Amino acid sequence: MRTSRPLLPGLIEACHAVIVSNADHLGELDRAIGDGDHGTNMKRGSEAVYAERDQLGGLPLPEALEKIGMVLVTTIGGAAGPLYGTLLIEMGRGLRAAGSGDGVLAETLPPAVAAVARRGRAQAGDKTLLDVLYAVQQAVLKQSPPAEVAAYAMSAATDTIAMKALRGRASFLGDRSIGHMDPGACSCALLTGSICRFLEEFPSA
Ligand code: ADP
Numbered sequence: 001m002r003t004s005r006p007l008l009p010g011l012i013e014a015c016h017a018v019i020v021s022n023a024d025h026l027g028e029l030d031r032a033i034g035d036g037d038h039g040t041n042m043k044r045g046s047e048a049v050y051a052e053r054d055q056l057g058g059l060p061l062p063e064a065l066e067k068i069g070m071v072l073v074t075t076i077g078g079a080a081g082p083l084y085g086t087l088l089i090e091m092g093r094g095l096r097a098a099g100s101g102d103g104v105l106a107e108t109l110p111p112a113v114a115a116v117a118r119r120g121r122a123q124a125g126d127k128t129l130l131d132v133l134y135a136v137q138q139a140v141l142k143q144s145p146p147a148e149v150a151a152y153a154m155s156a157a158t159d160t161i162a163m164k165a166l167r168g169r170a171s172f173l174g175d176r177s178i179g180h181m182d183p184g185a186c187s188c189a190l191l192t193g194s195i196c197r198f199l200e201e202f203p204s205a
C-alpha cells in the first residue's frame, strides 16, 4: 500500500488553510441558525491536526486517517466533531480492511458516510453536512474529476439554503432555518474543494 508521505501533510495544510480563512464565515452561518461556534470549532480541530501533520505523514494511511479522526472528535467538539471524526475513523478502518489497490480509498466512502448518518441519526435532505457527503460520495464513485467533485459539493451546500433543518441545533428553528446555508454543509464543501484542488496538482496521488 502507498504510504501517506508526502501526500498527507500537504492535504492537511490545504484543509487547514481553507478552514482558517473561512472560520469567520462559518461562524456567521452558525450564528444565523445555530450558536455561532462552528468556525471556532473547526479551526480548533484543524489546528490540532495541523500541529501533528509531520508525525501523521509518517504513518501508513489507514492509521493516519484513524488518528486524525480521533483528534477531530476530541478537539472540534460540538455536533460536528464526532461526525467528522467518525468519517475519518471509518475511512481508515475501511482502508485497513481492504488492503492495497487503486480506488480503494473511494470505496471506503459509502460505509464511512453511512456511519456518519447513523451517528447523527440523519439522512439526505435534513440540511446537514451529510447532504454534502452524499454528493461527494456519488461524484467520487462516478469517478468524476476532482474539479467536478468540488463543484457537486458546493452545489449540495448551496442546496441546503432552501431546506428546513431536521437535525442538529438548527432544527429547533423549524421554518426559520430556511434561507440559510447549513454551516456544516459549508465547511464540508470548503474542505472538499480544498482537497480536490490539492489532488489536481498531484495527479498521481
Ligand atoms: P453544534 O451544533 O453542537 O454547535 P457545530 O456548530 O460545530 O456544532 O456544527 C453544526 C453542524 O453540525 C451543522 O451545521 C450540521 O451540518 C452538523 N450536524 C449537527 N447535528 C447533526 C446531525 N444530527 N447529523 C448530521 N449533522 C449534524
Ligand code: MG
Residues within 6 Å of the ligand: 030, 034, 035, 036, 037, 038, 078, 169
Ligand atoms: Mg454550533
